[in-house]
Amino acid sequence: MAKQTVLAILQAAKQQLQMAGQDPELAQYLMLEGNQWRFTELVQHYREALSPTQTQAFQAQLARVCAGEPAQYVLGYAPFYGREFQVTPATLIPRPETEELVEWVLQVVQQPTAKVIDVGTGSGAIAVTLKKERPTWLVTATDISDAAIAVAQKNAQRLTAQLTWATGDLLAPVTGQRFDVIVSNPPYIDRTEMPEMDTSVKRYEPEQALYAADHGLAFYQRFAQVLTTYLVPTGDFFAEIGYHQGAAVKQIFKQALPDAQVTVKSDINGHDRMIHVHLTSKG
Structure with missing residues:
Protein backbone atom coordinates (compact mmCIF):
# COMPACT_ATOMS: atom_id res chain seq x y z
CA MET A 1 0.00 0.00 0.00
CA ALA A 2 1.41 3.41 -1.02
CA LYS A 3 2.29 5.79 1.73
CA GLN A 4 -0.02 8.77 2.09
CA THR A 5 1.39 12.24 1.55
CA VAL A 6 1.31 14.91 4.24
CA LEU A 7 -1.38 16.75 2.27
CA ALA A 8 -3.58 13.65 2.01
CA ILE A 9 -3.18 12.91 5.72
CA LEU A 10 -4.12 16.50 6.55
CA GLN A 11 -7.22 16.43 4.36
CA ALA A 12 -8.38 13.17 5.93
CA ALA A 13 -7.67 14.51 9.42
CA LYS A 14 -9.75 17.64 8.78
CA GLN A 15 -12.70 15.46 7.77
CA GLN A 16 -12.28 13.34 10.92
CA LEU A 17 -12.24 16.43 13.11
CA GLN A 18 -15.28 17.90 11.39
CA MET A 19 -17.22 14.66 11.83
CA ALA A 20 -16.23 14.64 15.51
CA GLY A 21 -17.51 18.20 15.96
CA GLN A 22 -14.03 19.66 16.41
CA ASP A 23 -12.28 22.53 14.62
CA PRO A 24 -10.84 21.12 11.35
CA GLU A 25 -7.94 23.58 11.52
CA LEU A 26 -6.57 21.65 14.49
CA ALA A 27 -5.24 19.11 11.98
CA GLN A 28 -2.76 21.64 10.64
CA TYR A 29 -1.91 22.80 14.17
CA LEU A 30 -1.07 19.24 15.23
CA MET A 31 0.98 18.61 12.10
CA LEU A 32 2.96 21.84 12.49
CA GLU A 33 3.59 21.53 16.20
CA GLY A 34 4.13 17.78 16.22
CA ASN A 35 6.90 18.08 13.64
CA GLN A 36 8.14 21.52 14.74
CA TRP A 37 7.52 22.91 11.27
CA ARG A 38 6.75 26.45 10.24
CA PHE A 39 3.94 26.84 7.72
CA THR A 40 6.37 27.25 4.81
CA GLU A 41 8.05 24.00 5.83
CA LEU A 42 4.68 22.26 5.95
CA VAL A 43 3.96 23.35 2.38
CA GLN A 44 7.37 22.07 1.27
CA HIS A 45 6.50 18.65 2.76
CA TYR A 46 2.98 18.47 1.27
CA ARG A 47 3.90 15.93 -1.42
CA GLU A 48 6.15 13.88 0.80
CA ALA A 49 5.20 10.90 2.98
CA LEU A 50 5.50 10.88 6.72
CA SER A 51 7.60 8.15 8.31
CA PRO A 52 5.65 5.36 10.06
CA THR A 53 6.67 6.83 13.42
CA GLN A 54 5.46 10.32 12.46
CA THR A 55 2.20 8.93 11.09
CA GLN A 56 1.53 6.87 14.21
CA ALA A 57 2.22 9.84 16.50
CA PHE A 58 -0.01 12.13 14.46
CA GLN A 59 -2.89 9.65 14.36
CA ALA A 60 -2.66 9.09 18.12
CA GLN A 61 -2.79 12.84 18.76
CA LEU A 62 -5.64 13.25 16.29
CA ALA A 63 -7.71 10.57 18.02
CA ARG A 64 -7.37 12.36 21.35
CA VAL A 65 -8.39 15.72 19.87
CA CYS A 66 -11.35 14.09 18.08
CA ALA A 67 -12.43 12.79 21.49
CA GLY A 68 -12.51 16.38 22.75
CA GLU A 69 -9.16 16.72 24.55
CA PRO A 70 -7.61 20.18 24.04
CA ALA A 71 -4.79 20.09 21.50
CA GLN A 72 -2.49 21.91 23.94
CA TYR A 73 -2.80 19.09 26.48
CA VAL A 74 -2.28 16.53 23.72
CA LEU A 75 0.93 18.23 22.62
CA GLY A 76 1.94 19.08 26.19
CA TYR A 77 2.55 22.77 25.65
CA ALA A 78 0.89 26.01 24.57
CA PRO A 79 2.20 29.27 23.09
CA PHE A 80 2.14 32.41 25.22
CA TYR A 81 3.70 35.80 24.47
CA GLY A 82 6.09 34.29 21.94
CA ARG A 83 7.25 31.41 24.14
CA GLU A 84 6.17 27.80 24.62
CA PHE A 85 4.87 26.75 28.03
CA GLN A 86 4.38 23.21 29.22
CA VAL A 87 0.77 22.59 30.23
CA THR A 88 -0.87 19.64 31.95
CA PRO A 89 -4.38 19.01 33.28
CA ALA A 90 -3.09 20.54 36.53
CA THR A 91 -2.86 23.95 34.81
CA LEU A 92 -5.13 26.12 32.73
CA ILE A 93 -4.21 26.56 29.08
CA PRO A 94 -2.86 30.12 28.66
CA ARG A 95 -5.09 32.24 26.45
CA PRO A 96 -4.60 35.35 24.28
CA GLU A 97 -6.65 37.52 26.68
CA THR A 98 -4.07 36.88 29.37
CA GLU A 99 -1.33 38.08 27.01
CA GLU A 100 -3.21 41.39 26.95
CA LEU A 101 -3.15 41.49 30.77
CA VAL A 102 0.64 40.97 30.72
CA GLU A 103 1.01 43.71 28.12
CA TRP A 104 -0.97 46.12 30.31
CA VAL A 105 1.25 45.41 33.32
CA LEU A 106 4.37 45.99 31.22
CA GLN A 107 3.00 49.30 29.92
CA VAL A 108 1.89 50.69 33.27
CA VAL A 109 4.62 49.57 35.68
CA GLN A 110 7.78 51.58 35.12
CA GLN A 111 9.86 50.78 38.23
CA PRO A 112 13.10 49.12 37.11
CA THR A 113 13.25 46.87 40.18
CA ALA A 114 9.56 46.31 40.90
CA LYS A 115 8.68 43.59 43.39
CA VAL A 116 5.90 41.58 41.70
CA ILE A 117 3.77 38.60 42.67
CA ASP A 118 1.63 36.43 40.40
CA VAL A 119 -1.13 34.82 42.48
CA GLY A 120 -2.51 31.57 41.10
CA THR A 121 0.33 31.17 38.63
CA GLY A 122 -0.79 27.87 37.04
CA SER A 123 1.69 27.11 34.27
CA GLY A 124 3.72 30.17 35.27
CA ALA A 125 2.89 31.94 32.00
CA ILE A 126 2.32 35.37 33.58
CA ALA A 127 5.16 35.25 36.10
CA VAL A 128 7.76 33.82 33.73
CA THR A 129 6.80 36.23 30.95
CA LEU A 130 7.06 39.25 33.25
CA LYS A 131 10.50 38.12 34.42
CA LYS A 132 11.71 37.50 30.86
CA GLU A 133 10.42 40.87 29.65
CA ARG A 134 11.68 42.75 32.73
CA PRO A 135 14.76 40.83 33.99
CA THR A 136 15.42 43.32 36.82
CA TRP A 137 12.00 42.78 38.39
CA LEU A 138 11.81 40.55 41.47
CA VAL A 139 9.00 38.11 40.67
CA THR A 140 7.28 35.68 43.05
CA ALA A 141 4.73 33.10 41.90
CA THR A 142 2.21 31.29 44.09
CA ASP A 143 -0.46 28.66 43.58
CA ILE A 144 -2.61 26.54 45.87
CA SER A 145 -1.77 23.50 43.72
CA ASP A 146 1.54 21.70 44.25
CA ALA A 147 1.11 20.08 40.83
CA ALA A 148 0.71 23.46 39.12
CA ILE A 149 3.77 24.88 40.89
CA ALA A 150 5.79 21.90 39.68
CA VAL A 151 4.80 22.64 36.06
CA ALA A 152 5.51 26.36 36.48
CA GLN A 153 8.95 25.63 37.92
CA LYS A 154 9.79 23.44 34.91
CA ASN A 155 8.75 26.25 32.58
CA ALA A 156 10.84 28.78 34.46
CA GLN A 157 13.85 26.49 34.42
CA ARG A 158 13.55 25.75 30.71
CA LEU A 159 13.10 29.44 29.90
CA THR A 160 15.88 30.50 32.33
CA ALA A 161 13.70 32.74 34.50
CA GLN A 162 14.75 33.11 38.13
CA LEU A 163 11.62 33.32 40.29
CA THR A 164 10.65 32.86 43.93
CA TRP A 165 8.00 30.20 44.58
CA ALA A 166 5.40 29.65 47.28
CA THR A 167 2.49 27.23 47.65
CA GLY A 168 -0.73 28.15 49.40
CA ASP A 169 -4.07 29.97 49.26
CA LEU A 170 -4.12 33.46 47.72
CA LEU A 171 -1.52 35.64 49.51
CA ALA A 172 -1.20 33.58 52.70
CA PRO A 173 2.20 32.12 51.65
CA VAL A 174 3.75 35.63 51.59
CA THR A 175 2.28 36.99 54.81
CA GLY A 176 4.35 39.90 56.08
CA GLN A 177 5.65 40.88 52.65
CA ARG A 178 4.64 43.87 50.52
CA PHE A 179 4.76 44.15 46.75
CA ASP A 180 4.76 46.92 44.17
CA VAL A 181 2.53 44.83 41.91
CA ILE A 182 0.08 41.99 42.45
CA VAL A 183 -1.19 40.30 39.30
CA SER A 184 -3.64 37.43 39.03
CA ASN A 185 -5.81 35.48 36.63
CA PRO A 186 -8.07 34.06 39.34
CA PRO A 187 -11.03 31.69 39.02
CA TYR A 188 -13.99 33.84 37.96
CA ILE A 189 -16.59 31.59 36.35
CA ASP A 190 -19.97 31.15 38.04
CA ARG A 191 -21.06 27.51 37.98
CA THR A 192 -24.41 28.62 36.55
CA GLU A 193 -22.48 29.44 33.35
CA MET A 194 -21.44 25.82 32.84
CA PRO A 195 -24.06 25.09 30.13
CA GLU A 196 -22.51 27.87 27.98
CA MET A 197 -18.93 26.68 28.42
CA ASP A 198 -16.86 24.71 25.95
CA THR A 199 -17.18 20.99 26.68
CA SER A 200 -13.40 20.46 26.50
CA VAL A 201 -12.83 23.13 29.17
CA LYS A 202 -15.33 21.48 31.53
CA ARG A 203 -13.94 17.99 30.93
CA TYR A 204 -10.21 18.63 30.97
CA GLU A 205 -9.18 21.91 32.63
CA PRO A 206 -8.74 22.07 36.44
CA GLU A 207 -11.96 22.99 38.23
CA GLN A 208 -10.29 24.89 41.06
CA ALA A 209 -8.73 27.26 38.51
CA LEU A 210 -12.05 27.95 36.79
CA TYR A 211 -14.92 28.40 39.22
CA PHE A 238 -3.99 43.79 37.95
CA ALA A 239 -6.39 40.93 37.28
CA GLU A 240 -8.26 39.24 34.50
CA ILE A 241 -12.05 39.30 34.83
CA GLY A 242 -15.04 37.70 33.11
CA TYR A 243 -16.36 39.54 30.05
CA HIS A 244 -19.59 40.56 31.84
CA GLN A 245 -18.06 41.32 35.26
CA GLY A 246 -16.54 44.76 34.70
CA ALA A 247 -19.08 46.85 36.59
CA ALA A 248 -19.45 44.39 39.48
CA VAL A 249 -15.70 43.96 40.00
CA LYS A 250 -15.10 47.70 39.80
CA GLN A 251 -17.78 48.25 42.45
CA ILE A 252 -16.13 45.69 44.76
CA PHE A 253 -12.81 47.55 44.70
CA LYS A 254 -14.30 51.06 44.86
CA GLN A 255 -16.36 50.08 47.90
CA ALA A 256 -13.41 48.50 49.72
CA LEU A 257 -10.86 51.11 48.61
CA PRO A 258 -12.69 54.44 48.07
CA ASP A 259 -9.50 56.41 47.37
CA ALA A 260 -8.02 53.93 44.88
CA GLN A 261 -8.05 54.49 41.14
CA VAL A 262 -9.94 51.60 39.52
CA THR A 263 -9.85 51.05 35.76
CA VAL A 264 -11.56 48.38 33.67
CA LYS A 265 -9.97 47.62 30.29
CA SER A 266 -11.48 45.83 27.31
CA ASP A 267 -9.74 43.09 25.34
CA ILE A 268 -9.11 43.14 21.59
CA ASN A 269 -12.69 41.93 21.02
CA GLY A 270 -14.18 44.83 22.96
CA HIS A 271 -15.15 42.82 26.06
CA ASP A 272 -14.35 43.92 29.61
CA ARG A 273 -11.45 41.61 30.47
CA MET A 274 -9.01 43.28 32.89
CA ILE A 275 -9.00 45.47 35.95
CA HIS A 276 -6.29 47.71 37.39
CA VAL A 277 -6.43 49.04 40.94
CA HIS A 278 -3.88 51.73 41.80
CA LEU A 279 -3.58 52.59 45.47
CA THR A 280 -3.00 56.19 46.44
CA SER A 281 -1.19 57.26 49.60
CA LYS A 282 -4.63 57.70 51.19
CA GLY A 283 -6.02 54.24 50.37
Whole structure:
Protein backbone atom coordinates (compact mmCIF):
# COMPACT_ATOMS: atom_id res chain seq x y z
CA MET A 1 0.00 0.00 0.00
CA ALA A 2 1.41 3.41 -1.02
CA LYS A 3 2.29 5.79 1.73
CA GLN A 4 -0.02 8.77 2.09
CA THR A 5 1.39 12.24 1.55
CA VAL A 6 1.31 14.91 4.24
CA LEU A 7 -1.38 16.75 2.27
CA ALA A 8 -3.58 13.65 2.01
CA ILE A 9 -3.18 12.91 5.72
CA LEU A 10 -4.12 16.50 6.55
CA GLN A 11 -7.22 16.43 4.36
CA ALA A 12 -8.38 13.17 5.93
CA ALA A 13 -7.67 14.51 9.42
CA LYS A 14 -9.75 17.64 8.78
CA GLN A 15 -12.70 15.46 7.77
CA GLN A 16 -12.28 13.34 10.92
CA LEU A 17 -12.24 16.43 13.11
CA GLN A 18 -15.28 17.90 11.39
CA MET A 19 -17.22 14.66 11.83
CA ALA A 20 -16.23 14.64 15.51
CA GLY A 21 -17.51 18.20 15.96
CA GLN A 22 -14.03 19.66 16.41
CA ASP A 23 -12.28 22.53 14.62
CA PRO A 24 -10.84 21.12 11.35
CA GLU A 25 -7.94 23.58 11.52
CA LEU A 26 -6.57 21.65 14.49
CA ALA A 27 -5.24 19.11 11.98
CA GLN A 28 -2.76 21.64 10.64
CA TYR A 29 -1.91 22.80 14.17
CA LEU A 30 -1.07 19.24 15.23
CA MET A 31 0.98 18.61 12.10
CA LEU A 32 2.96 21.84 12.49
CA GLU A 33 3.59 21.53 16.20
CA GLY A 34 4.13 17.78 16.22
CA ASN A 35 6.90 18.08 13.64
CA GLN A 36 8.14 21.52 14.74
CA TRP A 37 7.52 22.91 11.27
CA ARG A 38 6.75 26.45 10.24
CA PHE A 39 3.94 26.84 7.72
CA THR A 40 6.37 27.25 4.81
CA GLU A 41 8.05 24.00 5.83
CA LEU A 42 4.68 22.26 5.95
CA VAL A 43 3.96 23.35 2.38
CA GLN A 44 7.37 22.07 1.27
CA HIS A 45 6.50 18.65 2.76
CA TYR A 46 2.98 18.47 1.27
CA ARG A 47 3.90 15.93 -1.42
CA GLU A 48 6.15 13.88 0.80
CA ALA A 49 5.20 10.90 2.98
CA LEU A 50 5.50 10.88 6.72
CA SER A 51 7.60 8.15 8.31
CA PRO A 52 5.65 5.36 10.06
CA THR A 53 6.67 6.83 13.42
CA GLN A 54 5.46 10.32 12.46
CA THR A 55 2.20 8.93 11.09
CA GLN A 56 1.53 6.87 14.21
CA ALA A 57 2.22 9.84 16.50
CA PHE A 58 -0.01 12.13 14.46
CA GLN A 59 -2.89 9.65 14.36
CA ALA A 60 -2.66 9.09 18.12
CA GLN A 61 -2.79 12.84 18.76
CA LEU A 62 -5.64 13.25 16.29
CA ALA A 63 -7.71 10.57 18.02
CA ARG A 64 -7.37 12.36 21.35
CA VAL A 65 -8.39 15.72 19.87
CA CYS A 66 -11.35 14.09 18.08
CA ALA A 67 -12.43 12.79 21.49
CA GLY A 68 -12.51 16.38 22.75
CA GLU A 69 -9.16 16.72 24.55
CA PRO A 70 -7.61 20.18 24.04
CA ALA A 71 -4.79 20.09 21.50
CA GLN A 72 -2.49 21.91 23.94
CA TYR A 73 -2.80 19.09 26.48
CA VAL A 74 -2.28 16.53 23.72
CA LEU A 75 0.93 18.23 22.62
CA GLY A 76 1.94 19.08 26.19
CA TYR A 77 2.55 22.77 25.65
CA ALA A 78 0.89 26.01 24.57
CA PRO A 79 2.20 29.27 23.09
CA PHE A 80 2.14 32.41 25.22
CA TYR A 81 3.70 35.80 24.47
CA GLY A 82 6.09 34.29 21.94
CA ARG A 83 7.25 31.41 24.14
CA GLU A 84 6.17 27.80 24.62
CA PHE A 85 4.87 26.75 28.03
CA GLN A 86 4.38 23.21 29.22
CA VAL A 87 0.77 22.59 30.23
CA THR A 88 -0.87 19.64 31.95
CA PRO A 89 -4.38 19.01 33.28
CA ALA A 90 -3.09 20.54 36.53
CA THR A 91 -2.86 23.95 34.81
CA LEU A 92 -5.13 26.12 32.73
CA ILE A 93 -4.21 26.56 29.08
CA PRO A 94 -2.86 30.12 28.66
CA ARG A 95 -5.09 32.24 26.45
CA PRO A 96 -4.60 35.35 24.28
CA GLU A 97 -6.65 37.52 26.68
CA THR A 98 -4.07 36.88 29.37
CA GLU A 99 -1.33 38.08 27.01
CA GLU A 100 -3.21 41.39 26.95
CA LEU A 101 -3.15 41.49 30.77
CA VAL A 102 0.64 40.97 30.72
CA GLU A 103 1.01 43.71 28.12
CA TRP A 104 -0.97 46.12 30.31
CA VAL A 105 1.25 45.41 33.32
CA LEU A 106 4.37 45.99 31.22
CA GLN A 107 3.00 49.30 29.92
CA VAL A 108 1.89 50.69 33.27
CA VAL A 109 4.62 49.57 35.68
CA GLN A 110 7.78 51.58 35.12
CA GLN A 111 9.86 50.78 38.23
CA PRO A 112 13.10 49.12 37.11
CA THR A 113 13.25 46.87 40.18
CA ALA A 114 9.56 46.31 40.90
CA LYS A 115 8.68 43.59 43.39
CA VAL A 116 5.90 41.58 41.70
CA ILE A 117 3.77 38.60 42.67
CA ASP A 118 1.63 36.43 40.40
CA VAL A 119 -1.13 34.82 42.48
CA GLY A 120 -2.51 31.57 41.10
CA THR A 121 0.33 31.17 38.63
CA GLY A 122 -0.79 27.87 37.04
CA SER A 123 1.69 27.11 34.27
CA GLY A 124 3.72 30.17 35.27
CA ALA A 125 2.89 31.94 32.00
CA ILE A 126 2.32 35.37 33.58
CA ALA A 127 5.16 35.25 36.10
CA VAL A 128 7.76 33.82 33.73
CA THR A 129 6.80 36.23 30.95
CA LEU A 130 7.06 39.25 33.25
CA LYS A 131 10.50 38.12 34.42
CA LYS A 132 11.71 37.50 30.86
CA GLU A 133 10.42 40.87 29.65
CA ARG A 134 11.68 42.75 32.73
CA PRO A 135 14.76 40.83 33.99
CA THR A 136 15.42 43.32 36.82
CA TRP A 137 12.00 42.78 38.39
CA LEU A 138 11.81 40.55 41.47
CA VAL A 139 9.00 38.11 40.67
CA THR A 140 7.28 35.68 43.05
CA ALA A 141 4.73 33.10 41.90
CA THR A 142 2.21 31.29 44.09
CA ASP A 143 -0.46 28.66 43.58
CA ILE A 144 -2.61 26.54 45.87
CA SER A 145 -1.77 23.50 43.72
CA ASP A 146 1.54 21.70 44.25
CA ALA A 147 1.11 20.08 40.83
CA ALA A 148 0.71 23.46 39.12
CA ILE A 149 3.77 24.88 40.89
CA ALA A 150 5.79 21.90 39.68
CA VAL A 151 4.80 22.64 36.06
CA ALA A 152 5.51 26.36 36.48
CA GLN A 153 8.95 25.63 37.92
CA LYS A 154 9.79 23.44 34.91
CA ASN A 155 8.75 26.25 32.58
CA ALA A 156 10.84 28.78 34.46
CA GLN A 157 13.85 26.49 34.42
CA ARG A 158 13.55 25.75 30.71
CA LEU A 159 13.10 29.44 29.90
CA THR A 160 15.88 30.50 32.33
CA ALA A 161 13.70 32.74 34.50
CA GLN A 162 14.75 33.11 38.13
CA LEU A 163 11.62 33.32 40.29
CA THR A 164 10.65 32.86 43.93
CA TRP A 165 8.00 30.20 44.58
CA ALA A 166 5.40 29.65 47.28
CA THR A 167 2.49 27.23 47.65
CA GLY A 168 -0.73 28.15 49.40
CA ASP A 169 -4.07 29.97 49.26
CA LEU A 170 -4.12 33.46 47.72
CA LEU A 171 -1.52 35.64 49.51
CA ALA A 172 -1.20 33.58 52.70
CA PRO A 173 2.20 32.12 51.65
CA VAL A 174 3.75 35.63 51.59
CA THR A 175 2.28 36.99 54.81
CA GLY A 176 4.35 39.90 56.08
CA GLN A 177 5.65 40.88 52.65
CA ARG A 178 4.64 43.87 50.52
CA PHE A 179 4.76 44.15 46.75
CA ASP A 180 4.76 46.92 44.17
CA VAL A 181 2.53 44.83 41.91
CA ILE A 182 0.08 41.99 42.45
CA VAL A 183 -1.19 40.30 39.30
CA SER A 184 -3.64 37.43 39.03
CA ASN A 185 -5.81 35.48 36.63
CA PRO A 186 -8.07 34.06 39.34
CA PRO A 187 -11.03 31.69 39.02
CA TYR A 188 -13.99 33.84 37.96
CA ILE A 189 -16.59 31.59 36.35
CA ASP A 190 -19.97 31.15 38.04
CA ARG A 191 -21.06 27.51 37.98
CA THR A 192 -24.41 28.62 36.55
CA GLU A 193 -22.48 29.44 33.35
CA MET A 194 -21.44 25.82 32.84
CA PRO A 195 -24.06 25.09 30.13
CA GLU A 196 -22.51 27.87 27.98
CA MET A 197 -18.93 26.68 28.42
CA ASP A 198 -16.86 24.71 25.95
CA THR A 199 -17.18 20.99 26.68
CA SER A 200 -13.40 20.46 26.50
CA VAL A 201 -12.83 23.13 29.17
CA LYS A 202 -15.33 21.48 31.53
CA ARG A 203 -13.94 17.99 30.93
CA TYR A 204 -10.21 18.63 30.97
CA GLU A 205 -9.18 21.91 32.63
CA PRO A 206 -8.74 22.07 36.44
CA GLU A 207 -11.96 22.99 38.23
CA GLN A 208 -10.29 24.89 41.06
CA ALA A 209 -8.73 27.26 38.51
CA LEU A 210 -12.05 27.95 36.79
CA TYR A 211 -14.92 28.40 39.22
CA ALA A 212 -15.57 30.89 42.01
CA ALA A 213 -18.42 31.43 44.43
CA ASP A 214 -20.63 34.53 44.70
CA HIS A 215 -21.41 34.64 40.97
CA GLY A 216 -17.72 34.25 40.14
CA LEU A 217 -16.72 37.28 42.22
CA ALA A 218 -15.36 35.62 45.37
CA PHE A 219 -11.66 36.07 44.61
CA TYR A 220 -12.03 39.78 43.77
CA GLN A 221 -13.84 40.25 47.09
CA ARG A 222 -10.97 38.52 48.89
CA PHE A 223 -8.31 40.55 47.10
CA ALA A 224 -10.15 43.81 47.83
CA GLN A 225 -9.94 43.11 51.57
CA VAL A 226 -6.18 42.52 51.64
CA LEU A 227 -4.59 44.73 48.97
CA THR A 228 -3.59 47.42 51.46
CA THR A 229 -1.86 44.74 53.55
CA TYR A 230 0.19 43.23 50.72
CA LEU A 231 0.79 46.23 48.43
CA VAL A 232 3.07 49.20 49.06
CA PRO A 233 1.07 52.44 49.67
CA THR A 234 1.04 53.34 45.97
CA GLY A 235 1.04 49.78 44.64
CA ASP A 236 -0.85 48.28 41.71
CA PHE A 237 -3.17 45.30 41.36
CA PHE A 238 -3.99 43.79 37.95
CA ALA A 239 -6.39 40.93 37.28
CA GLU A 240 -8.26 39.24 34.50
CA ILE A 241 -12.05 39.30 34.83
CA GLY A 242 -15.04 37.70 33.11
CA TYR A 243 -16.36 39.54 30.05
CA HIS A 244 -19.59 40.56 31.84
CA GLN A 245 -18.06 41.32 35.26
CA GLY A 246 -16.54 44.76 34.70
CA ALA A 247 -19.08 46.85 36.59
CA ALA A 248 -19.45 44.39 39.48
CA VAL A 249 -15.70 43.96 40.00
CA LYS A 250 -15.10 47.70 39.80
CA GLN A 251 -17.78 48.25 42.45
CA ILE A 252 -16.13 45.69 44.76
CA PHE A 253 -12.81 47.55 44.70
CA LYS A 254 -14.30 51.06 44.86
CA GLN A 255 -16.36 50.08 47.90
CA ALA A 256 -13.41 48.50 49.72
CA LEU A 257 -10.86 51.11 48.61
CA PRO A 258 -12.69 54.44 48.07
CA ASP A 259 -9.50 56.41 47.37
CA ALA A 260 -8.02 53.93 44.88
CA GLN A 261 -8.05 54.49 41.14
CA VAL A 262 -9.94 51.60 39.52
CA THR A 263 -9.85 51.05 35.76
CA VAL A 264 -11.56 48.38 33.67
CA LYS A 265 -9.97 47.62 30.29
CA SER A 266 -11.48 45.83 27.31
CA ASP A 267 -9.74 43.09 25.34
CA ILE A 268 -9.11 43.14 21.59
CA ASN A 269 -12.69 41.93 21.02
CA GLY A 270 -14.18 44.83 22.96
CA HIS A 271 -15.15 42.82 26.06
CA ASP A 272 -14.35 43.92 29.61
CA ARG A 273 -11.45 41.61 30.47
CA MET A 274 -9.01 43.28 32.89
CA ILE A 275 -9.00 45.47 35.95
CA HIS A 276 -6.29 47.71 37.39
CA VAL A 277 -6.43 49.04 40.94
CA HIS A 278 -3.88 51.73 41.80
CA LEU A 279 -3.58 52.59 45.47
CA THR A 280 -3.00 56.19 46.44
CA SER A 281 -1.19 57.26 49.60
CA LYS A 282 -4.63 57.70 51.19
CA GLY A 283 -6.02 54.24 50.37
